[in-house]
Amino acid sequence: MVKVVRLYIEGDKKEKGKGSFISLRQGFNQFFGKWAEKEKLNLKFDNNILGSRGDAVNIFLKIGAFHPNDLILLLIDSEREKDKNKSAKAFLQEDFPNSDFGNVKESQCHFMVQAMESWFMADKEKLAACFDAKFSEKALPQHKEIEKIPKTEVLEKLKKATKDTRNGKGEYGKGTDSGKILGEIRPDKVIDAAPHCKKLFTDIKEAIK
Numbered sequence: 001m002v003k004v005v006r007l008y009i010e011g012d013k014k015e016k017g018k019g020s021f022i023s024l025r026q027g028f029n030q031f032f033g034k035w036a037e038k039e040k041l042n043l044k045f046d047n048n049i050l051g052s053r054g055d056a057v058n059i060f061l062k063i064g065a066f067h068p069n070d071l072i073l074l075l076i077d078s079e080r081e082k083d084k085n086k087s088a089k090a091f092l093q094e095d096f097p098n099s100d101f102g103n104v105k106e107s108q109c110h111f112m113v114q115a116m117e118s119w120f121m122a123d124k125e126k127l128a129a130c131f132d133a134k135f136s137e138k139a140l141p142q143h144k145e146i147e148k149i150p151k152t153e154v155l156e157k158l159k160k161a162t163k164d165t166r167n168g169k170g171e172y173g174k175g176t177d178s179g180k181i182l183g184e185i186r187p188d189k190v191i192d193a194a195p196h197c198k199k200l201f202t203d204i205k206e207a208i209k
Contacts (some may be wrong), residue, residue, distance in 0.1 A: 002071045002208045004044045008060035010076040011049035023179030030183035071207050078111040107203040113147040113196045117154045121146040122193035123185040134164040
């Protein structure tokens with residue numbers, strides 16, 4: 001039975017060994033850990049933050065053979081709305097036509113649609129709690145189908161919602177805020193609002209049976 005889930009994740013690693021890199025990894029650890037605890041699953045998540053989408057894909061394709069007893073998964077931003085009639089693997093092959101996905105299973109390919117920040121839109125209460133009283137929830141996208149909101153709109157409105165926080169010095173920043181927010185939002189909220197996040201957790205549960 002699988003005991004370790006190794007996720008190869010797109011994420012900024014410019015400050016490797018420093019604040020943003022550590023914070024983002026901790027955020028994913030908390031997010032997945034809360035889900036596993038609620039599901040009463042004895043799992044260890046090894047979350048690897050690997051930089052760009054291309055870097056994450058390349059390392060994911062190379063590393064799988066070294067951990068045959070673990071569950072190896074790729075998790076990257078989709079960057080756009082994902083066609084529900086197109087498989088995850090086909091979507092990847094379209095974006096990375098020169099990469100060999102021949103040995104990759106469909107259940108190993110996963111997306112944050114359209115970006116990690118889209119998940120934040122599923123739990124605005126916890127998102128707001130990560131900032132001070134100047135946070136403007138009204139500035140956020142109000143569309144309930146969060147995976148349909150363009151990535152550019154999510155980022156733009158997230159910055160607007162936070163522009164007056166921290167005494168007017170801060171608007172949302174990936175390196176400074178993303179890990180903290182990810183660690184605070186509730187997985188069940190994201191699962192309910194984001195079908196591709198739900199698929200990720202469904203595939204994990206199927207794989208560990």
